[in-house]
Amino acid sequence: MATTITHLDAVSAEEAVDELTALLIDAVAAGASLGFQHPLVPDEAQAYWQTVVADLAAQRLWLAVAVTDHRALVGSVQMRFPPLPNGRHRAEVEKLLVLRSHRRQGIGDSLLAFAETAAIADGRTLLFLEVRDGSGAERLYARRGWTKVGVIPGHARYPRGGFAGTAIWYTTLPQP
Numbered sequence: 001m002a003t004t005i006t007h008l009d010a011v012s013a014e015e016a017v018d019e020l021t022a023l024l025i026d027a028v029a030a031g032a033s034l035g036f037q038h039p040l041v042p043d044e045a046q047a048y049w050q051t052v053v054a055d056l057a058a059q060r061l062w063l064a065v066a067v068t069d070h071r072a073l074v075g076s077v078q079m080r081f082p083p084l085p086n087g088r089h090r091a092e093v094e095k096l097l098v099l100r101s102h103r104r105q106g107i108g109d110s111l112l113a114f115a116e117t118a119a120i121a122d123g124r125t126l127l128f129l130e131v132r133d134g135s136g137a138e139r140l141y142a143r144r145g146w147t148k149v150g151v152i153p154g155h156a157r158y159p160r161g162g163f164a165g166t167a168i169w170y171t172t173l174p175q176p
Helices: 010-015 017-029 042-057 107-121 137-143
Strands: 003-008 061-068 073-080 090-098 126-132 147-157 163-172
Touching (some): 010 017, 010 042, 017 073, 061 107, 107 126, 107 137
Antiparallel strands (some): 003 061, 061 073, 147 163
16 A cells, blocks of 8 residues: 655644544554553544644644555654754654554655655754654664664653653754
8 A cells, every 4th residue: 555745734734633633542542652641532632733733834843644545644743843043953853653553564764754855955954853762663763874862761651651761862964
């Protein structure tokens, strides 16, 4: 099944809120440390996506999604832009999500590559992110040449309880 990666603006994201909500609920149910606890209820997930739509409209955030050839949304990735002038060269990658039913098909890699390409086009030279230490996602970042800086122990709660270390990763990008 073919997957297409595309950038969403605020209007397109608003139209996709229901699918994005299902994606986030699936990720939290799978144990992803995304700031939410299990069970994540649809109202809470939708409220989160409404803040994303507002941030997209204010150009504080960038969003891309993976869509199958059957028009099903199966993944997403975000980049948050620092508001102050001394941070305009960097962005934080946030919430790289792929539905459990579509993992291990290269979708996460495609989403991250798309984000990196968009960051380069926007003049960003540094990307960074936080991820649960020891998660499978770390293999993706290592394969793509990202560098692990270190781990903050007990930084986040697992969705089902307990504390997780958070690993900080970064990559430098070529200038356009």
